[in-house]
Amino acid sequence: MKQDLLAIMPEIMLIATAVVILLVDPLLPVDGRRGLSWLGIAASVTAAIATWQLRDEEYSVFSHSIAVDKYSIFFKILLLVVAALAMLLSEKYLFLKKRLLGDYYALILFATIGMMVMAEAVDLITFFVGLELMALCSYLLAGFFRYQERSVEAGMKYFLTGAFASNFLLFGMAILYGLAGSTNYQEIGDAIRLGPVPSGPLVIAIVLVLAGFAFKVGAAPFHNWAPDVYQGAPTPAAAFLAVGPKIAAFAAILKFFTIMLGSQESTWVPLMIAVAILTMIVGATMALLQKDLKRMLAFSSIGHVGYLLLAVIATGSSGRSIGMSSVLFYLAAYTFMNMGAFGVLVHMTNHSSFGDTLDDIAGAGKSFPWAAGIMSLFMLSLTGVPPTAGFLAKFYLFSAVVDAGYAWLAVVGALFSLVSAFFYLRVIVYMYMRSPEQELEMSEDGKSWDLGLGLGIAATGVIVLGILPAPVVDAAQNAVVKLLGN
Amino acid sequence: MTPLQEYLALSMALFFIGTWGVVARRNIILVVMCIELMLNAINIALVAFSNYSPIGGGRGEVFVFFVFALAAAEAAIGLAIAIAMYRLKEKLSVDDLDEMKG
Numbered sequence: 001m002k003q004d005l006l007a008i009m010p011e012i013m014l015i016a017t018a019v020v021i022l023l024v025d026p027l028l029p030v031d032g033r034r035g036l037s038w039l040g041i042a043a044s045v046t047a048a049i050a051t052w053q054l055r056d057e058e059y060s061v062f063s064h065s066i067a068v069d070k071y072s073i074f075f076k077i078l079l080l081v082v083a084a085l086a087m088l089l090s091e092k093y094l095f096l097k098k099r100l101l102g103d104y105y106a107l108i109l110f111a112t113i114g115m116m117v118m119a120e121a122v123d124l125i126t127f128f129v130g131l132e133l134m135a136l137c138s139y140l141l142a143g144f145f146r147y148q149e150r151s152v153e154a155g156m157k158y159f160l161t162g163a164f165a166s167n168f169l170l171f172g173m174a175i176l177y178g179l180a181g182s183t184n185y186q187e188i189g190d191a192i193r194l195g196p197v198p199s200g201p202l203v204i205a206i207v208l209v210l211a212g213f214a215f216k217v218g219a220a221p222f223h224n225w226a227p228d229v230y231q232g233a234p235t236p237a238a239a240f241l242a243v244g245p246k247i248a249a250f251a252a253i254l255k256f257f258t259i260m261l262g263s264q265e266s267t268w269v270p271l272m273i274a275v276a277i278l279t280m281i282v283g284a285t286m287a288l289l290q291k292d293l294k295r296m297l298a299f300s301s302i303g304h305v306g307y308l309l310l311a312v313i314a315t316g317s318s319g320r321s322i323g324m325s326s327v328l329f330y331l332a333a334y335t336f337m338n339m340g341a342f343g344v345l346v347h348m349t350n351h352s353s354f355g356d357t358l359d360d361i362a363g364a365g366k367s368f369p370w371a372a373g374i375m376s377l378f379m380l381s382l383t384g385v386p387p388t389a390g391f392l393a394k395f396y397l398f399s400a401v402v403d404a405g406y407a408w409l410a411v412v413g414a415l416f417s418l419v420s421a422f423f424y425l426r427v428i429v430y431m432y433m434r435s436p437e438q439e440l441e442m443s444e445d446g447k448s449w450d451l452g453l454g455l456g457i458a459a460t461g462v463i464v465l466g467i468l469p470a471p472v473v474d475a476a477q478n479a480v481v482k483l484l485g486n
Numbered sequence: 487m488t489p490l491q492e493y494l495a496l497s498m499a500l501f502f503i504g505t506w507g508v509v510a511r512r513n514i515i516l517v518v519m520c521i522e523l524m525l526n527a528i529n530i531a532l533v534a535f536s537n538y539s540p541i542g543g544g545r546g547e548v549f550v551f552f553v554f555a556l557a558a559a560e561a562a563i564g565l566a567i568a569i570a571m572y573r574l575k576e577k578l579s580v581d582d583l584d585e586m587k588g
Contacts, residue, residue: 125549132556136563146570153585155567160517160580163560164508167524170553171501174528174546178535183545228586 007059007068010047017043018109025102037091040105041084048080065123072120074479075251083112085339086240088454089346111137115248124173124183142233154232161225169212175205185259193263206268216249217305220282230298239342242301247331265316280306280416287423293356311397314404326400328476333389337381340458344375350446362434372431374459379424381462389465493534500527512579518564525557
């Protein structure tokens with residue numbers, strides 16, 4: 001029992017902090033609430049340190065439903081970084097929009113707990129609870145500006161599609177349970193491998209699980225919610241929603257498709273290849289057409305999901321180890337560059353009448369020299385230009401795909417990545433080479449240390465991962481060793 | 487004893503009715519109801535599997551309790567967002583979710 005509680009200490013800390021925030025929030029005047037964000041950030045950092053302390057031992061606790069090992073520790077620390085960055089980006093924005101409420105931070109913390117549980121669960125029931133904790137909090141975060149039609153619409157769309165998708169995933173999991181007679185990942189995997197399992201229901205389960213996950217990460221043809229949600233949600237919440245749930249879902253996808261369905265590669269690999277290619281097509285082509293930067297970033301994140309799925313496919317064959325660790329490294333790089341790009345939009349919105357469109361960002365090189373500079377860095381990283389994190393992540397990922405014997409898929413991925421260069425670089429061109437049609441109204445109210453710190457961390461992350469990737473690559477490789485033992 | 491297949495047929499049928507409802511219904515409250523119907527279909531499957539499973543009996547029933555809890559939370563959150571939407575738009579149809587497109 002003591003062991004159990006020790007293993008989930010980071011989650012307990014976050015729950016306690018979130019509850020304290022909810023209790024204290026109504027007692028504070030609006031100005032006093034700004035401290036709540038620091039409380040949440042402090043809790044995330046402490047929880048990350050506590051998670052790191054658990055790295056030397058492996059815990060399989062709560063009747064083997066939660067496994068705290070190097071794999072889940074990698075994901076949990078990454079998720080806590082996402083949570084802390086999201087809170088750094090949020091404070092001033094919420095204050096200026098007059099929606100600075102403790103609920104927001106509590107929701108971010110609860111969603112983070114859900115994601116951490118998704119990453120560490122090795123039991124369908126536990127995974128399901130984590131998934132829904134994350135999902136329910138994300139719907140509310142998307143609709144957090146409840147006096148704005150767009151935000152409420154984003155929340156509603158996210159809720160309807162997300163709940164619908166969860167049901168497919170859940171039905172798939174129910175069938176897996178029915179086939180294996182167990183809810184434990186490992187036992188299900190053994191039952192399916194050693195068989196005999198009726199193949200019809202198994203295929204249905206695989207299709208349902210794949211469809212459910214495709215919805216959750218925003219892979220085509222189930223991506224339609226993503227652009228609307230990111231556009232309508234408050235920008236810092238969109239940053240969180242574009243990164244956190246994806247990391248958690250990929251943590252779970254890797255576990256599902258190796259531990260449980262590793263013996264069924266011949267069924268799910270072709271399906272996932274189709275999904276990945278379609279996702280890359282949609283991501284690259286639709287992003288070209290967008291005038292709204294948040295929608296553009298949404299389609300760009302759809303494209304990145306396509307690349308990540310390629311690496312998941314690579315885990316389904318001989319190149320397992322490198323394929324899996326490339327997913328982990330890619331997610332780390334994606335965290336910093338995507339949070340950073342959204343963060344720059346938050347910065348510009350705070351300081352001016354910026355409206356998230358390409359025309360609004362024209363001339364930003366002059367009016368926001370610093371922000372435009374690091375926005376260029378994030379855009380170059382998203383494109384995959386050395387020496388940024390995005391380059392190494394893509395290089396690592398595509399070489400894993402080639403190693404796995406899917407050279408043609410890597411070529412397709414590289415081609416779409418080339419197409420994507422067009423719309424990323426277009427942002428830079430607009431910022432430096434176009435003069436604005438209409439000058440933005442600048443305001444001095446937006447000064448915020450938190451946001452500056454958040455952007456600084458994101459930019460540093462992008463550069464450090466691009467120049468000195470070794471520690472993170474090592475961590476990613478160590479993290480996947482145990483999963484491969486199966 | 488009723489064979490497992492019949493329970494599963496019922497579960498599948500309810501699941502498809504729910505799916506059809508989510509896709510075809512325009513009123514958001516009805517869509518939420520259909521989502522709950524899908525969850526109940528899954529519950530039937532889980533309980534049936536649990537009852538007929540030679541080894542992992544009981545797990546499915548435990549699972550169902552968590553699905554109940556989720557269904558309650560989901561309904562609360564869905565209706566809360568629906569109320570926020572109604573206050574802004576005075577309408578509650580899926581077709582009114584048309585602010586953003588492209």
